[in-house]
Amino acid sequence: IAIGVRDTGEREVLGFDIGTSEDGSFWLTFIRSLVARGLRGVQLAISDAHEGLRSAIGAALTGASWQRCRVHTMRNILSQVPRASQAMVSSIVRTIFAQPTQEA
Template sequence: AQVSNISKQMIPKVEAYHKRKLSDKFFCVYLDATYLPLRRETFEREAVYIAIGIKPNGHKEVIDYCIAPSENIEVWTDMLQNMKSRGLKQVELFLSDGVVGMKTALARTYPKAHFQRCLVHVMRNICAKVRVDDREKIMNEFKQIHQQTSKKEAAAVLHKFYARWNKAYSNVIKGLKEIEPDLLVFYNYPKQIRASIYSTNMIESFNNVIKR
């Protein structure tokens, strides 16, 4: 009964949160979904979609979240359109993992925004497709890409990575080349903030807190 009463008190607050007017401008928005065990009749684990933004003044805000049985681009598209309809008109940079269709959905909703693919997710995907014996070497080399002083240097490191591993893992390198335009976008911004905009680590840290 106590849980039921708490739920009744919270529902209006949650609804108000999802309907609140949003700031019109964010510098950066991180998009990520994490799976949590939820007490439902049909699914044991469901995807919690989260959008966290950083305003031009540096203030962080959980813009919105939603829950669905699994991660798919339709839910992300609805969430993006909802954010825009509630007042968020301008975003400089979006960060996300490699969920299929995300770049297209962003281009439709926020055509002027730039897109950076999370390099940590890219590295994890690479490691899942290579031999265990090669993983450490590949990880160490791939990490060099985000540790350069300029986009030109980073591109040179990336192309060296292609050349070194193409023979052993041609499909992996082919996949990387296809998303290359989304890998080095963060270098277009000042050095001081690059460490926080090459991956979605910030939102993943937030997700880890939720899971506790």
């Protein structure tokens, strides 16, 4: 599924598809179908770090930056932390995403 966010902050489902795998060719076809339907001006694509998806974003959304999604980032961080410390680490990491400026 692809969800877009307008300048106004409104979210919109751009499209969805079901494939037999999440390989690069599936994602490239999916993203190209969105472009063919009029998707333009993508500045930032946020996704998990699936290599096929990242490659497809780079190929089909020229000029767009890529960012790893917060949920997947947090899951990976917490997978490296003992269970007893996960709540504390999670709360500290969330403060990173709550900063008012990039410099902060």
